[in-house]
Amino acid sequence: MRDNIVESVKNKYDQRSQLGITKYGTTVDNNNLSFTEWVNHLQEELMDATLYLQKLKTENQSESFIIY
Numbered sequence: 001m002r003d004n005i006v007e008s009v010k011n012k013y014d015q016r017s018q019l020g021i022t023k024y025g026t027t028v029d030n031n032n033l034s035f036t037e038w039v040n041h042l043q044e045e046l047m048d049a050t051l052y053l054q055k056l057k058t059e060n061q062s063e064s065f066i067i068y
Contacts, residue, residue, distance in 0.1 A: 021027060033041070 017027065024031075
């Protein structure tokens with residue numbers, strides 16, 4: 001039995017990996033960033049995620065339910 005949701009996420013990871021290889025010419029595995037550089041990248045990604053979340057919350061305030 002296959003889980004279609006899991007397969008969908010795996011496909012997205014594969015696509016994201018190919019995009020990164022094309023854009024940066026390397027993989028995450030072969031990228032020799034320092035610990036601090038990795039932490040900074042993660043912090044930037046998480047900051048972006050909070051912006052996306054706030055945008056979605058703001059858009060949904062006019063609907064009958066609010067996401068907290």
